[in-house]
Amino acid sequence: MNRYSNFFKNTFKNSYGLDNLSKYLLLVGVLFLLNRNIITLVVGIILIGYAAWRVISKNKYKRNQELQSFNRVLIIIGQKFYRIKYKFNEFRKYKVFKCPECSQKLRVPRKKGKVTINCKKCGKQFKAKT
Numbered sequence: 001m002n003r004y005s006n007f008f009k010n011t012f013k014n015s016y017g018l019d020n021l022s023k024y025l026l027l028v029g030v031l032f033l034l035n036r037n038i039i040t041l042v043v044g045i046i047l048i049g050y051a052a053w054r055v056i057s058k059n060k061y062k063r064n065q066e067l068q069s070f071n072r073v074l075i076i077i078g079q080k081f082y083r084i085k086y087k088f089n090e091f092r093k094y095k096v097f098k099c100p101e102c103s104q105k106l107r108v109p110r111k112k113g114k115v116t117i118n119c120k121k122c123g124k125q126f127k128a129k130t
Protein backbone atom coordinates (compact mmCIF):
# COMPACT_ATOMS: atom_id res chain seq x y z
CA MET A 1 0.00 0.00 0.00
CA ASN A 2 2.82 2.34 0.94
CA ARG A 3 4.72 1.51 -2.20
CA TYR A 4 1.56 2.19 -4.16
CA SER A 5 1.12 5.67 -2.70
CA ASN A 6 4.81 6.36 -3.28
CA PHE A 7 4.30 5.51 -6.91
CA PHE A 8 1.56 8.12 -7.14
CA LYS A 9 3.62 10.66 -5.25
CA ASN A 10 6.50 10.20 -7.67
CA THR A 11 4.23 10.27 -10.67
CA PHE A 12 2.49 13.48 -9.75
CA LYS A 13 5.50 15.20 -8.27
CA ASN A 14 6.71 17.89 -10.68
CA SER A 15 3.96 17.01 -13.08
CA TYR A 16 2.13 19.70 -14.95
CA GLY A 17 -1.31 19.11 -13.43
CA LEU A 18 -4.80 19.85 -14.64
CA ASP A 19 -5.33 22.96 -16.74
CA ASN A 20 -8.20 24.33 -18.81
CA LEU A 21 -7.14 22.51 -21.96
CA SER A 22 -7.10 19.15 -20.18
CA LYS A 23 -10.50 19.91 -18.67
CA TYR A 24 -11.93 20.60 -22.12
CA LEU A 25 -10.28 17.47 -23.51
CA LEU A 26 -11.79 15.39 -20.69
CA LEU A 27 -15.22 16.93 -21.18
CA VAL A 28 -15.22 16.42 -24.95
CA GLY A 29 -13.75 12.93 -24.48
CA VAL A 30 -16.58 11.95 -22.10
CA LEU A 31 -19.15 13.40 -24.51
CA PHE A 32 -17.61 11.29 -27.27
CA LEU A 33 -17.81 8.18 -25.08
CA LEU A 34 -21.54 8.73 -24.53
CA ASN A 35 -22.10 8.25 -28.23
CA ARG A 36 -22.44 4.56 -29.05
CA ASN A 37 -20.26 4.57 -32.09
CA ILE A 38 -16.91 2.82 -32.41
CA ILE A 39 -15.19 5.83 -34.02
CA THR A 40 -16.34 8.36 -31.42
CA LEU A 41 -15.49 5.79 -28.72
CA VAL A 42 -11.90 5.56 -29.97
CA VAL A 43 -11.65 9.36 -30.36
CA GLY A 44 -13.06 9.80 -26.83
CA ILE A 45 -10.50 7.38 -25.36
CA ILE A 46 -7.69 9.15 -27.25
CA LEU A 47 -8.83 12.57 -25.98
CA ILE A 48 -9.08 11.36 -22.38
CA GLY A 49 -5.72 9.60 -22.71
CA TYR A 50 -4.15 12.78 -24.07
CA ALA A 51 -5.66 14.81 -21.20
CA ALA A 52 -4.35 12.31 -18.63
CA TRP A 53 -0.93 12.34 -20.27
CA ARG A 54 -0.88 16.17 -20.14
CA VAL A 55 -1.78 16.11 -16.41
CA ILE A 56 1.16 13.85 -15.47
CA SER A 57 3.56 15.36 -18.01
CA LYS A 58 6.70 16.91 -16.56
CA ASN A 59 7.40 19.19 -19.49
CA LYS A 60 5.60 22.19 -18.01
CA TYR A 61 6.94 24.63 -20.57
CA LYS A 62 5.56 22.65 -23.54
CA ARG A 63 2.20 22.04 -21.82
CA ASN A 64 1.92 25.73 -21.01
CA GLN A 65 2.58 26.59 -24.65
CA GLU A 66 -0.19 24.22 -25.68
CA LEU A 67 -2.50 25.94 -23.23
CA GLN A 68 -1.59 29.35 -24.67
CA SER A 69 -2.36 28.25 -28.24
CA PHE A 70 -5.59 26.70 -27.03
CA ASN A 71 -6.58 30.00 -25.37
CA ARG A 72 -5.80 31.86 -28.59
CA VAL A 73 -8.06 29.49 -30.54
CA LEU A 74 -10.81 30.03 -27.95
CA ILE A 75 -10.53 33.81 -28.43
CA ILE A 76 -10.75 33.47 -32.24
CA ILE A 77 -13.81 31.22 -31.94
CA GLY A 78 -15.36 33.71 -29.53
CA GLN A 79 -14.79 36.58 -31.98
CA LYS A 80 -16.27 34.59 -34.88
CA PHE A 81 -19.29 33.73 -32.78
CA TYR A 82 -19.74 37.37 -31.78
CA ARG A 83 -19.59 38.46 -35.43
CA ILE A 84 -22.25 35.92 -36.44
CA LYS A 85 -24.46 37.07 -33.56
CA TYR A 86 -23.95 40.70 -34.59
CA LYS A 87 -24.86 39.98 -38.22
CA PHE A 88 -27.95 38.07 -37.13
CA ASN A 89 -29.09 41.02 -34.99
CA GLU A 90 -28.48 43.40 -37.89
CA PHE A 91 -30.57 41.15 -40.12
CA ARG A 92 -33.40 41.15 -37.59
CA LYS A 93 -33.37 44.91 -37.16
CA TYR A 94 -32.75 46.06 -40.73
CA LYS A 95 -33.87 45.20 -44.20
CA VAL A 96 -31.50 45.77 -47.09
CA PHE A 97 -32.77 47.31 -50.33
CA LYS A 98 -30.98 47.79 -53.60
CA CYS A 99 -31.28 51.14 -55.31
CA PRO A 100 -33.04 50.60 -58.69
CA GLU A 101 -30.81 53.22 -60.24
CA CYS A 102 -27.29 52.43 -59.10
CA SER A 103 -27.66 49.11 -57.21
CA GLN A 104 -26.29 50.67 -54.03
CA LYS A 105 -27.30 48.62 -51.00
CA LEU A 106 -29.35 50.59 -48.48
CA ARG A 107 -30.16 49.50 -44.94
CA VAL A 108 -33.60 50.42 -43.60
CA PRO A 109 -35.07 49.62 -40.17
CA ARG A 110 -37.69 46.87 -40.32
CA LYS A 111 -41.41 47.19 -39.54
CA LYS A 112 -41.79 50.85 -40.48
CA GLY A 113 -44.49 50.16 -43.11
CA LYS A 114 -44.17 51.80 -46.51
CA VAL A 115 -41.30 54.23 -46.66
CA THR A 116 -39.60 56.42 -49.19
CA ILE A 117 -35.92 55.62 -49.41
CA ASN A 118 -33.40 58.16 -50.48
CA CYS A 119 -30.35 56.65 -52.12
CA LYS A 120 -27.21 57.93 -50.44
CA LYS A 121 -25.14 57.45 -53.55
CA CYS A 122 -27.19 58.81 -56.47
CA GLY A 123 -30.05 60.60 -54.73
CA LYS A 124 -32.76 58.49 -56.34
CA GLN A 125 -35.98 58.19 -54.33
CA PHE A 126 -38.00 55.01 -54.31
CA LYS A 127 -40.78 53.51 -52.24
CA ALA A 128 -40.40 50.23 -50.40
CA LYS A 129 -42.23 48.17 -47.81
CA THR A 130 -40.20 47.40 -44.71
Ligand SMILES: [Zn+2]
Nearest residue numbers: 099102119122
Ligand atom coordinates in the same frame (compact mmCIF):
# COMPACT_ATOMS: atom_id res chain seq x y z
ZN1 LIG B 1 -28.78 54.96 -56.13
